[in-house]
Every structure is written in C-alpha cells, then in structure tokens.
Amino acid sequence: MGVYGPVVGGLEAAISTSPSRTTAPPTSRDLLSQVFIPPSRIERHLPKMKPGSLYKLNNFYGSGNKTVYRVSDHAVTVSFSWNSELSVLEDSPTPFDEDIFRFHSFEDFQASCDRKGDLYDVVGHMKVVNGQCLIGTPVLDEVEIARARHVLVHVQSYDGPVMKLYLWDQAVRDFCKKFKSYEGTPTVLLVTTVNTKSLGGTLALTSMSSSRVFMVRCPTYDRLL
Numbered sequence: 001m002g003v004y005g006p007v008v009g010g011l012e013a014a015i016s017t018s019p020s021r022t023t024a025p026p027t028s029r030d031l032l033s034q035v036f037i038p039p040s041r042i043e044r045h046l047p048k049m050k051p052g053s054l055y056k057l058n059n060f061y062g063s064g065n066k067t068v069y070r071v072s073d074h075a076v077t078v079s080f081s082w083n084s085e086l087s088v089l090e091d092s093p094t095p096f097d098e099d100i101f102r103f104h105s106f107e108d109f110q111a112s113c114d115r116k117g118d119l120y121d122v123v124g125h126m127k128v129v130n131g132q133c134l135i136g137t138p139v140l141d142e143v144e145i146a147r148a149r150h151v152l153v154h155v156q157s158y159d160g161p162v163m164k165l166y167l168w169d170q171a172v173r174d175f176c177k178k179f180k181s182y183e184g185t186p187t188v189l190l191v192t193t194v195n196t197k198s199l200g201g202t203l204a205l206t207s208m209s210s211s212r213v214f215m216v217r218c219p220t221y222d223r224l225l
Contacts, residue, residue: 034077041080054089106160109196119193124155126189134185164204171207186215
C-alpha cells in the first residue's frame with residue numbers, strides 16, 4: 001500500500017490488491033486499486049498505514065473507475081466505510097507486482113501539447129531549480145519565488161530529454177515546503193495533473209490548481225520500480 005496524498009474531503013492511496021480468482025492471469029491493472037478514506041475516518045486508520053506494508057481490509061465498498069492518465073492504472077476505487085477494519089497481514093501467499101508505475105515519455109507529453117485532453121502526471125529527476133543545479137544543497141530564494149509566484153524546475157523523464165516544469169501558486173508553496181524539509185537534496189519529483197503547452201516553440205509543463213507535489217531522495221529510477 002502506498003499513501004500518496006490528501007485530497008479535498010479525504011485522503012487517497014494507491015494499493016496493490018489480490019488478483020481475482022479467475023482463469024485469466026492477473027495484470028498490473030487488476031492488481032492496482034485506488035483507496036479513498038473519508039476525513040472522519042483518517043485519524044482512525046492512517047496511523048496504521050505504512051507504504052509497502054500488507055493489510056487486510058474488511059467491510060468496505062467499491063466502485064469501478066474509467067481508465068485515467070496518471071502514474072498508475074487502477075480499475076476500482078475502494079472506499080472505507082464506518083465499520084471498516086484494517087489489520088496487518090503477515091506472510092501473504094499472494095504475490096504482488098511492484099512494477100505498477102507508468103512513466104510518461106517525452107513523446108506522450110509532446111503529443112498532448114496545447115490540446116484540451118487528459119492531464120498527465122509527470123515523474124522525473126530534478127536537474128535544475130530556478131537556475132540552480134542540484135549539486136550540494138541549493139538555497140531557494142523564497143522572496144523572489146513569492147514575487148514571481150512560480151518556480152521553474154528542469155526535470156528529466158525516464159530515458160528522455162530534460163523538460164521545463166512551471167509550478168504555480170499552491171504547487172509552489174508545496175514544493176518549497178517539501179524541498180526544505182529534506183536534510184539532503186531531493187532528486188525525484190512527482191507532480192500530478194500537469195498541462196502541456198508550447199512556450200516559444202519549446203515544450204513546457206505547467207501545474208494546475210488540482211496539481212499535487214511529491215518528492216523523494218532517490219538516485220535512480222530502479223529504486224522506484
């Protein structure tokens with residue numbers, strides 16, 4: 001189970017679930033679900049939840065999802081109910097796929113540029129933040145950032161070229177807060193629901209009001225897969 005952030009009115013998480021008992025072999029889409037915890041039940045369940053841990057959930061309800069363009073596919077949403085019970089599962093006999101993240105390529109973003117279509121999530125290694133290379137510990141000029149209301153991050157997608165990512169408003173505040181919280185320099189950035197635009201003939205990604213920012217100190221993509 002991987003908790004990936006609060007949303008308005010609750011909390012979302014991505015989980016790997018046991019495959020259904022059918023003759024067809026399970027796929028990563030079959031094994032991945034989205035979890036929603038209402039705000040009134042977060043305090044009860046969240047302290048028990050740790051990324052990468054196995055749990056058994058009793059008493060819940062689910063709904064089907066359409067395919068969405070995010071860093072992972074999920075077929076259903078599992079929602080906690082008033083009487084949901086979450087317990088740690090020891091020695092599970094069910095294997096779980098770990099390769100469940102979808103990394104969009106430069107070509108994917110380029111193909112969606114300036115189109116009113118699906119909004120992708122971007123995962124990439126941060127190379128430059130507001131003109132500062134990520135060598136040592138860059139210092140964010142928060143006065144200048146507040147004046148400009150944005151941060152420009154150069155990110156490199158998996159096996160792709162470096163792209164410009166503009167973070168605005170709340171995404172900027174989240175970025176600065178999380179960037180400063182690390183003792184070392186975070187290296188991998190995930191921003192949800194970004195828009196793709198052509199600025200001066202160059203592909204650029206921009207955050208939206210719905211965008212959420214996550215980062216981690218991770219030297220290679222192999223650690224994420």
